[in-house]
Amino acid sequence: MPSIPASTDPTRAGAADGATEAEAVLRLSALTVAFDTPGGTVTAAREVTLAVARGECLGVVGESGAGKSQLFLAVLGLLPGNGRTQGSARFRGSELLTLEPAMLDHVRGAGIGMVFQDPMSSLTPHLQVGEQIAEVMVRHRRLSRRQARKRALELLRRVQVADPERRLRQYPHQLSGGMRQRVMIAIALSGEPQLLIADEPTTALDVTVQAQILALLAELKRERGLALVLITHDPGVVAGIADRVSVMRDGRIVETGAVGAIFRSPREPYTRKLLREARGPDLAGDAPHSSPPAPAAPGAPAALELAGVSVRYTIGRGWLGRRAKLAALSEVSLELARGEALGVVGESGCGKSTLVRAVLQLLPLHAGRVVWMGRALGGLPRSALRSLRRDLQIIFQDPFGSLDPRMTVGEIVAEPLEVHARDFTPAAHAAAVTAALSQVRLGAELSSRYPHELSGGQCQRVGIARAMILRPQLLACDEPLSALDVSTQEQILTLLGELRRASPMCLLFVSHNVALVQRLCERVLVLYLGRMMELAPAAALYSRPLHPYTRELLAAVPVPDPDIQPARLERVGRGEPPSPLTPPSGCVYRTRCPHAAAVCRERIPAWEKLPDGRYVACHRWRELG
Structure with a gap:
């Protein structure tokens, strides 16, 4: 060096x-x-x-x-x-x-052991987990293969990997993100x-x-x-x-x-x-990050309605050529008023992104219907659906992966106009691109640059400009902040709040970070294994969560206070969600719930509406307070 x-x-x-x-x-x-x-x-x-x-x-x-x-x-x-x-x-x-x-x-x-940010790219995809842990001990501690494999099993137990004997024989792609990171820690510890x-x-x-x-x-x-x-x-x-x-x-x-x-x-x-x-x-009912548009009048028809929406995926080939059915979303029903922001939270695999794609008709429904402005979207001719997409836009999670690296910023932002506004003159195109970039606080001089020349925050602003150039009535944000640092998250949140004030659009904001959702949304939906756990006004949900899973999510949010956070970490729950291929009977959360009872195993809890307008699906919410 x-x-x-x-x-x-x-x-x-x-x-x-x-x-x-x-x-x-x-x-x-x-x-x-x-x-x-x-x-x-x-x-x-x-x-x-x-x-x-x-x-x-x-x-x-x-x-x-x-x-x-x-x-x-x-x-x-x-x-x-x-x-x-x-x-x-x-x-x-x-x-x-x-x-x-x-x-x-x-x-x-x-x-020195090292644990990297992305375990999937750090682990060798064609080697079993046990081999990767044992390799370090064979090479640097001179253990035999048998000794190293035994020690690898002990390390997996120590880093709290469930069913370690089976995981030892699995490949990285067969593990969840959290499980892969535990394996990385085990590898880092294997050299003592x-x-x-x-x-x-x-x-x-x-x-x-x-x-x-x-x-x-x-x-x-x-x-x-x-x-x-x-x-x-x-x-x-x-x-x-x-x-x-x-x-x-x-x-x-x-x-x-x-x-x-x-x-x-x-x-x-x-x-x-x-x-x-x-x-x-604070996570205790503070006002949203921005002043929302005035709510729709009582009794006004919903802008977006989901009724019993279910989505199933067919997963690979199993034994003897069979295919497995995965319930990604089960019986989701909700309404979104004009100008309302709805946050959707939950862990990876809970169905958040599937919900967004179901709303935008980017995947087929197994059951149920999606209605936009009084019009059912299922079964619409392709031309009619294409026309509707002008009003329904999306911001993706990865600010780099969602932009074409071969196109300039100006071309990326103008692309929706090529599809939905072909009557625009070149001058009108250029003016619209400049206005869209200005709206997201990017200078017109960036029009000639390529995505690799921009920061992550700038790339995400380009994605927002592309979505907003058509002035949509519904903007779906699928984990738009997860790849950004805290300061850039703050800037994008502020920007989305300003865009809402300038245009009374509906916002569907998906995130695994419950603290961020509170800052932008009036209501929050909590999903777990594709099922609705709780739906409530943001202030009520954060100040008095009713569902045990909502409480678990809120308790896991890191608090930047060294007087509080150590005790929160000591109380953290353990375990990961069950496989969606084999969900538990009854309440899907019961295998992790500290309050599970016999009834939770026997029956799926009803989606119950409370007098204050919130909803919850829990057999025991009343007695838990």
């Missing part, structure tokens, strides 16, 4: 970092990371000094692009060929930046490391699974005396587990201190901004 010429600035190398030379498992001193590009040198991290001691968790917090990941990839010698370093990175007193490749490989296997670096380990996970993974990391730190570095863009993630926090911005550490001091009295304006955006309103 080439070095950068030495800096003449000595002021940062001696900065206080919280651990003495003898205590530090990892110590970075004035570490700079840069990349040689055709456009010149790009510096990702600038003279970073920090340390982490045995049994300590250091949280490294900052927005996307702050340099967090590149800093620790440099520590592990995992930079690409154009990466250069200057400074020092010492692990247990030994300099890492000048180690021979073979020695560095041994350190990575037996001294003294330091564990977790790079955004919960970003792609539901709030309940995120809470379980954070609780597991906290347990492992205490149990093994691990030094733990937790990299994240979300201050709430580190609040319950970190002992100290370093805040990064533009490649520099702007503030480091004890977690309590950083959260209660941050010195830097940037830290205060991060914490303010992470906190948002």
